[in-house]
Amino acid sequence: MDKSATMQTADPELMRAINRFHVLDTLRRFEPISRVEIGARTRLARATVSAIVSDLIAEGLVREGLADEVAEGTGPAAGRGRPRIMLRMNPQAAHVVGIKLSLHQIAILVTNLKAEVLLSLVLPVRTERIAPEVIADLLEDGVRNSVAKAGLRLGDILGIGIGVPGFIDHGAGVVTWSPIFGRAMPAFARMVGDRLGVPTIMENDVNLVTLAERWFGQGQDIDDFMVVTVEHGVGMGLFLNGELYRGHHGLGAEFGHVKLGLDGPRCRCGQTGCIEAHAADYAILREAARIIELPDVTDAFAAHQAIAEVTRLALEGDERLAALFTRAGAALGLGIANLCNVLNPARVIVSGAGTRAGSLLLDPLRATMETNLISALQGRIDVLVEPWGDDVWARGAASLVLEGIYRAPWSRVDRPKALIGA
Numbered sequence: 420m421d422k423s424a425t426m427q428t429a430d431p432e433l434m435r436a437i438n439r440f441h442v443l444d445t446l447r448r449f450e451p452i453s454r455v456e457i458g459a460r461t462r463l464a465r466a467t468v469s470a471i472v473s474d475l476i477a478e479g480l481v482r483e484g485l486a487d488e489v490a491e492g493t494g495p496a497a498g499r500g501r502p503r504i505m506l507r508m509n510p511q512a513a514h515v516v517g518i519k520l521s522l523h524q525i526a527i528l529v530t531n532l533k534a535e536v537l538l539s540l541v542l543p544v545r546t547e548r549i550a551p552e553v554i555a556d557l558l559e560d561g562v563r564n565s566v567a568k569a570g571l572r573l574g575d576i577l578g579i580g581i582g583v584p585g586f587i588d589h590g591a592g593v594v595t596w597s598p599i600f601g602r603a604m605p606a607f608a609r610m611v612g613d614r615l616g617v618p619t620i621m622e623n624d625v626n627l628v629t630l631a632e633r634w635f636g637q638g639q640d641i642d643d644f645m646v647v648t649v650e651h652g653v654g655m656g657l658f659l660n661g662e663l664y665r666g667h668h669g670l671g672a673e674f675g676h677v678k679l680g681l682d683g684p685r686c687r688c689g690q691t692g693c694i695e696a697h698a699a700d701y702a703i704l705r706e707a708a709r710i711i712e713l714p715d716v717t718d719a720f721a722a723h724q725a726i727a728e729v730t731r732l733a734l735e736g737d738e739r740l741a742a743l744f745t746r747a748g749a750a751l752g753l754g755i756a757n758l759c760n761v762l763n764p765a766r767v768i769v770s771g772a773g774t775r776a777g778s779l780l781l782d783p784l785r786a787t788m789e790t791n792l793i794s795a796l797q798g799r800i801d802v803l804v805e806p807w808g809d810d811v812w813a814r815g816a817a818s819l820v821l822e823g824i825y826r827a828p829w830s831r832v833d834r835p836k837a838l839i840g841a
């Protein structure tokens with residue numbers, strides 16, 4: 420954080436944009452906060468902070484504290500001289516919509532500038548059975564309805580973020596492969612954006628959870644962490660050096676398709692030996708079907724119920740079913756250890772519905788990970804479990820849009836490199 424604030428650059432406009440982002444981000448994280456405290460946390464000069472805060476107040480993004488909030492100051496400079504004015508974000512200054520597409524449902528929510536949920540809507544839809552155009556139609560109706568119920572108009576919505584499982588080219592807004600769309604490669608973000616007349620961006624759903632962890636969760640205090648999600652598939656979000664890591668083609672961190680061997684079980688992606696094919700819900704169901712009677716789990720609703728049932732039986736003591744979770748946990752632990760040995764994150768956050776298996780999955784995960792870490796890292800990487808629901812995924816989608824708003828002045832400085840510093 421402080422790195423950028425003290426970065427040397429010859430371009431004053433770019434410098435102002437960077438400083439503004441840091442002031443806004445500090446406000447969001449530590450409000451109510453005084454100008455002096457913002458200066459201390461960002462290491463920006465008092466005059467710089469004052470100028471930026473004046474702009475933010477003029478834009479309606481930030482408000483000065485009411486009289487009864489003035490006395491609350493407890494920061495480093497509290498208690499000296501005249502009372503300090505405390506600053507807060509104005510949560511109503513902007514509204515966004517977050518959407519998560521799953522195989523068995525669509526979750527939509529409307530949030531304010533602080534990603535507080537104003538309204539959420541869940542549509543039970545088997546998305547993989549319907550054409551992208553029809554999903555876009557459903558989203559259009561769902562968003563219009565949710566926005567109206569939240570007491571807003573579409574014109575009040577600054578952006579829509581959509582989380583989709585699979586390989587998503589974030590930059591192009593294109594789905595390269597997804598269990599929902601297959602290989603249809605629809606420019607789905609544009610399909611939705613055009614229907615509603617609102618800027619729409621799309622991202623891999625796990626990247627959204629990672630962003631939400633950074634904004635609100637277990638990743639607020641560290642710059643290097645990974646999020647592993649276990650659900651119908653296995654996903655990963657990487658936060659490295661304080662940024663979401665997307666990779667050169669926007670397809671980075673496809674942990675679910677890291678191979679655990681030269682051969683192995685067949686994966687949904689068409690290849691063999693992927694971690695998903697060992698540890699995801701569908702992999703466990705495939706093995707469970709050899710042990711107990713299961714309904715046809717090619718149906719997303721049925722699969723959703725069946726995995727909950729298999730987990731319940733395993734937790735209640737069915738040893739053959741419990742062994743499936745032990746193996747899945749060990750496969751995840753081995754994969755995570757491999758990545759930790761490469762990237763050395765401070766923390767690994769495990770999330771998703773798969774964590775409902777609790778210690779059945781997580782104990783072997785931790786044990787196998789620990790055994791396979793290089794010795795210098797053993798005992799030094801936290802593994803935390805975050806049993807998050809659908810709202811949080813969609814809230815991550817909202818964060819994606821909010822991040823863009825927070826960074827807006829930065830992205831506006833979009834001109835040929837040769838001109839920077841001229």
Ligand SMILES: [Zn+2]
Binds near residue numbers: 689690693
């Ligand atoms: Zn695969």
